[in-house]
Amino acid sequence: MENESNKWMKDTGAKGLKIRLHNNVYGTLIAIFRNDTKKICVCEVDNTYTFNEAEINSTDWKLATYIPVEILKNL
Incomplete structure (x- = not known):
């Protein structure tokens, strides 16, 4: 996972929405943070x-x- 941390993009456009986990x-x-293959909310x-x-x-x-x-640094 070389340099994977540089790939995470933060998306706050849906902030406040209720989602089913x-x-x-x-x-x-x-x-929500996204990279090329997955997302973390x-x-x-x-x-x-x-x-x-x-x-x-x-x-x-x-x-x-x-x-x-x-991700933790960009909350």
Whole structure:
């Protein structure tokens, strides 16, 4: 994953929307970060932030297995 952190683009256009995550859990969208192959969304669920990931053309969200430092720096 060489230089993968440089590829993440932040999209806040949908900020505030409710989205369905995993297991019928809904969250309020804070931001979505995208690269060439996947996206990571930051959502507020029950007063906590969750990080969820999906393939770039999918809405099948699952809990993120890792969060790149570049995403954390750009929240």
